[in-house]
Each structure stands twice: as structure tokens, then as C-alpha cells.
Amino acid sequence: MVQTKEKRRVFPFTGIIGQSEMKLALILNVTDPRIGGVMIMGDRGTGKSTTIRALVDILPEIDVVTDDPFNSSPTDPEFMSEAIREMFEAGQTLMSSKKKVPMIDLPLGATEDRVCGTIDIEKALTEGVKSFEPGLLAKANRGILYVDEVNLLDDHLVDVLLDSAASGWNTVEREGISIKHPAQFVLVGSGNPEEGELRPQLLDRFGMHAEIRTIADPKQRVNIVQQRIDFDANPEELLKTYEKEQQELRNNILRAKELLPEVKISKDLRIKISQVCSELNVDGLRGDIVVNRAAKAAAAFDGRAEVTAEDIGKIISLCLRHRLRRDPLDTMNSGDKVKVIFEKVFEVTA
Incomplete structure (x- = not known):
């Protein structure tokens, strides 16, 4: 008997109490990714990761070229890798499928090769073909790249992330061989100011900066705790409670993206x-x-x-x-x- 993988339940975005700054910044960045991402600084345990995952869960699915590692669009050349664009311009039929907007977590210990991808030099020299192993930037294309504790990440890697987020492309060069691919994503960083700030020249590269604090009002705190307990006990029931608001928010984001131009x-x-x-x-x-x-x-x-x-x-x-x-x-x-x-x-x- 084949067991089906149970879908992981995500806390509803519209059910999150407080933290209006963070929620507004995230909504506006998914409406227009050119804003340049969000830096969320605040106390530990204030729902930063929960809120980001909740927003991704609410976003509508995107059309991608089937089995393409860069999540290329089957219809819009701006969101295609070079190989897919060549096929598109040649009039070839592109197989497409629906996919959830990707959310990629970047671990603090990630190497530059893990983030940017690697070129197989031996294969390039012996067989004369460009062999590329995509990294996290490729997987994050047309989605969200989330870096928790970004203020503890190596400055060089932060530079790479911000450059890719700004240009929409990731270029990997090694031994005279160069490969580039689309890397258009919303960069979301979070951190605790007690553990150190980002350098000002890096911080300036984030489009928006949201500050969040632990909610002080005892009644609100009780509501948040109870809500979390209810969700852990019966996620389906809580999701049903917010189903209408979730759909309304999804529709508002879709409408906003269409109206924006x-x-x-x-x-x-x-x-x-x-x-x-x-x-x-x-x-x-x-x-x-x-x-x-x-x-x-x-x-x-x-x-x-x-x-x-x-x-x-x-x-x-x-x-x-x-x-x-x-x-x-x-x-x-x-x-x-x-x-x-x-x-x-x-x-x-x-």
C-alpha cells in the first residue's frame, strides 16, 4: 500500500495577531518584488518565520516549465532561463505545470557553491559541455528566499544575495566558463538586533525594514497563546475559521499585481x-x-x-x-x- 505524503499545515496569515508592519511589508513585496525585499528585525519568538511561511502558503500557484530547475515561465520570456528562452523563440512546445510559489530557507552555514551553484569543470574540459549544478538561488527564482539571522551571515554571501535580488540574475564564473540564470526572488531577512546589526551599506540594499516587538498587552498575549494551542490541537478547524479571510487576501494580492502597472x-x-x-x-x-x-x-x-x-x-x-x-x-x-x-x-x- 502506497502512503501519500500528508500536506504540512501552515498557520493562517490572516489569523496572526499584531505585527502589522511586518505583514504590510511582506504583502507589498509580493505585490511588487522590485521593492527590494524586507529586513525584519525584532525579538526572538515574535512569529517572524511563522508569518513568512503563512504568506507563502496563501500565494496562488505559478505556471512553470515542467522539470526546469529555474522555475522558468512557459509564456513570459522575462522569467525564462536562457535554454528555455531559446526553445520558446524557436517555437517549440513547452510542457508546463502548476507549482506552489517556492520558499527557500538559506542556512547560516551555506557555502557560496551551495548558494550560487557549481560548474563541473572536468565535464566542460573533457566533453565540451557546460554542466551546471543549480544552487539555492536557482530554486528561489520567482519565489521567496528567506535568511533567518541574516545579521550573522557572512557579508560576502549577503552581497551575493543582494546583487542577485537587485539584478534578477545569478552569474557563476569559474576557470573562464560562465553560466547565468534568472534569480528573481523576494529576499526576506530576519534577525535579532541584540546579536549584531548588518553593515549600513548592506542594510541600505534592503527595500524595507520592519521592526517588531514582543506584544506587551496581556490579553493579546493570551489570545496568541490560545490560538497556537488550538492550531496544534486541530489545524483544520482553525484554518476553516479563517478560510474566507485567506481567500479574500489571496484575491486582493492577485488584483493588486494586475492593477500595479x-x-x-x-x-x-x-x-x-x-x-x-x-x-x-x-x-x-x-x-x-x-x-x-x-x-x-x-x-x-x-x-x-x-x-x-x-x-x-x-x-x-x-x-x-x-x-x-x-x-x-x-x-x-x-x-x-x-x-x-x-x-x-x-x-x-x-
Whole structure:
């Protein structure tokens, strides 16, 4: 008798209490992966991993070329590996299948070869063919790459991840042989600030930065604990309770992705965004770009094709707080500092 593998039950995303910053940042990044990923910093045991896995579980399945190691799209050349694109342009029929959006965990001890993939030099020299063993970046293409305790990861590997996330491609070169493949993924890092911060130049490369804290309210804590106990005892029952909200969120994300290309942001709002970045002395223009993209994603998620000041207010701290220069004598939280300048520039009255 063949035993079927039981599907692992994942805690429902819409059932997670609190942590609104983290949930908003994750939703906006799956709506528009070009935002540049999320860095989630906070206390241990605050549901970081649970929330990320819950979001992946809610995402709709994607179409992939059957047996392709890079999760290539069968219809969109932008999401195809070079070999699949050549077949597509030659008019060959591509077999396709449905697949859950991949979520890849990157272990702290991973080597560069494990992350990027390896080239079989011996086969290349003796047989004259490029033999490539895909790594974690290939498996994460069109999905989410999650790095827990990213602040403890080797800086060189963090650089590799951020470069691939920004360019959408991973290039492996060895002994004069070069292979590249698509690596378009949402990079999600999490960590505990007590164990060390990322270098500012690396932190700046993450699109958004969510701060989460242990919930202090005793009633909320009791609700969270009880919810977890109920889920462990009978996951099906709890999932059924949130089935409607889960489907609504899934539909909202799908609708937002379709609406996103049509969303506009006025020149006046774009000038004000750049004015906020300027007054905060944010280095470079990455902050301006991310705020514009995140505001458009926020508007699309709300079902609107025009960005408002309220959309910008929701996301601007998430996009800029980690880009501010640090002053050890400054007692104000960086997120609060962003909010103060935003309210001044956008003339928000209490």
C-alpha cells in the first residue's frame, strides 16, 4: 500500500495577531518584488518565520516549465532561463505545470557553491559541455528566499544575495566558463538586533525594514497563546475559521499585481517624497525609488490607480528608517524621525 505524503499545515496569515508592519511589508513585496525585499528585525519568538511561511502558503500557484530547475515561465520570456528562452523563440512546445510559489530557507552555514551553484569543470574540459549544478538561488527564482539571522551571515554571501535580488540574475564564473540564470526572488531577512546589526551599506540594499516587538498587552498575549494551542490541537478547524479571510487576501494580492502597472503617482507627491529624503540626509536615490514603488503597491493593494499622501504615510518609515545616518547621541527612534519629517513636508495635521 502506497502512503501519500500528508500536506504540512501552515498557520493562517490572516489569523496572526499584531505585527502589522511586518505583514504590510511582506504583502507589498509580493505585490511588487522590485521593492527590494524586507529586513525584519525584532525579538526572538515574535512569529517572524511563522508569518513568512503563512504568506507563502496563501500565494496562488505559478505556471512553470515542467522539470526546469529555474522555475522558468512557459509564456513570459522575462522569467525564462536562457535554454528555455531559446526553445520558446524557436517555437517549440513547452510542457508546463502548476507549482506552489517556492520558499527557500538559506542556512547560516551555506557555502557560496551551495548558494550560487557549481560548474563541473572536468565535464566542460573533457566533453565540451557546460554542466551546471543549480544552487539555492536557482530554486528561489520567482519565489521567496528567506535568511533567518541574516545579521550573522557572512557579508560576502549577503552581497551575493543582494546583487542577485537587485539584478534578477545569478552569474557563476569559474576557470573562464560562465553560466547565468534568472534569480528573481523576494529576499526576506530576519534577525535579532541584540546579536549584531548588518553593515549600513548592506542594510541600505534592503527595500524595507520592519521592526517588531514582543506584544506587551496581556490579553493579546493570551489570545496568541490560545490560538497556537488550538492550531496544534486541530489545524483544520482553525484554518476553516479563517478560510474566507485567506481567500479574500489571496484575491486582493492577485488584483493588486494586475492593477500595479496602471498605478500613477503625481509629480507633486514625487517631489515631496524626495524632499523628505533630502531633509533626512538619505544617501543616494535608492530611498526615493523604493518609497515610490512601495506607495504604488500600497495603492494597488487598496484597489486604486492613484497614489495618495495616505499611501505614502503608511510605508515611508518602512522604506527609510534603515537609511538614516546613525547619531549615537540622538534619542529619537529613526522611524519616528521619518514620521516627523513626513508630517512636516506633507503638511499633515494631527
